Amino acid sequence: MEQIKVLLNDEEIPRQWYNIMADMPTPMRPPLHPGTGKPVAAEDLAPIFPMNLIEQEVSTERWIDIPDEVLQKYLIWRPTPLCRARNFEKLLDAPVKIYYKMEGNSPAGSHKPNTAIPQAYYNKVFGIKRLSTETGAGQWGSALSMACQMFGLECRVFMVRVSYEQKPYRRMMMHTWGATCIPSPSNLTEAGRQVLAEHPDSPGSLGIAISEAIEDAVAHQDSRYSLGSVLNHVLLHQTIAGLEAHKQLEKIGVYPDVVMGCAGGGSNFAGISLPFVRDKIHGKKVKIVGAEPTSCPTMTRGPFAYDFGDLAKKTPLLPMYTLGHDYVPAPIHAGGLRYHGMAPIISHLVHENLIEARAYNQLETFEAGVRWARTEGFIPAPETDHVIAAVVDEARRAKEEGKEKVILFNWSGHGLVDLASYEAYLSGNLMPYELPDEEIKRALKAIEGFPKP
């Protein structure tokens, strides 16, 4: 019988995360303090993050030990299976073998607990009692709610309003795990009140929700902020997925020609791909592709520039592909991909031509997701539909080129609490949303005069 799933035993779980900073072929530009224009110092970040996570943020150690307490929680659902998508391959009728890393079977339903658990753990051992965060589609907020509950921390989540309304079950999951969930923009923070004064009907954005969560964390005692993507330590934690996949493929003697992931802030894509980028830096031939929405085409149409991570300019200036910090993406259903910037690590690798990006519109992505559900069964999250559209595209290219290819991708989350978006797609009520050039030009005015990387 043909083997469809490659499994690892509990004892085979990786004991260390992989830090690409040790292997970067060229140095990355540092984050800058917006006041001084100088690289930020660890102390600048101390009101926002605990020092043990700041140390990881700036670390250049190649391998970082995963604490036992974190491994114990990972073992609830990890190692995750690596599966061959035989039925989807048949449907595509192209010379490709497709392997997917199943990150949708975590308790919260996505890859996000891979970093939620260590972030809650490191805050706890640092003496923090309460975390504030933002969430787009609710995947991150629910993952952090669960992790905080596991380590006895309070949790407050600012959820982008359009998703708060589209996805009530995510909010209920957060409540079940004991967190509070507030639609953003809200009246609880100065940043939220300012947006509401100008745009009372604002659908919200991740940039606004981040401003609210940081302000909330700084205003409360023994409280810190937690970010679900973008930053180096978040990408570090996500490498557990790529390291497992690397081991699993090795077990069956396969090496991928293409590694793919959908990218919002970049942590999911980084998680699956960075161990393979390491191979590429050391001479291996492998193509690494990130998939993003045409409504928020950060890597494919934004410039590589210094910009803020949030609307209210509370973060350091980060060197990244960006559409401008006040850009509010169209309300597509893949709420987790509605972010104006891209992780500095991913941005640097794009800039160095080590990885590439492609953009897909909402209709193409749901079409791919429905085809997946009708062959492989599992219903993907709308975010995950983006990488599935990229896999369909890659299979088409393989067919046209007459080349055999092995594709690996991260199946980042299930869509069981996103079914309203599938219904909207199936009843013909979704828009493709291309972003006009004039809107990009307008949004980029916000970063004119900023230092250049």
Ligand SMILES: Cc1ncc(COP(=O)(O)O)c(C=O)c1O
């Ligand atoms: C299922 C799923 N996949 C991918 C992403 C994108 O995540 P990242 O910010 O890690 O790129 C999200 C974000 O919420 C998500 O929920």
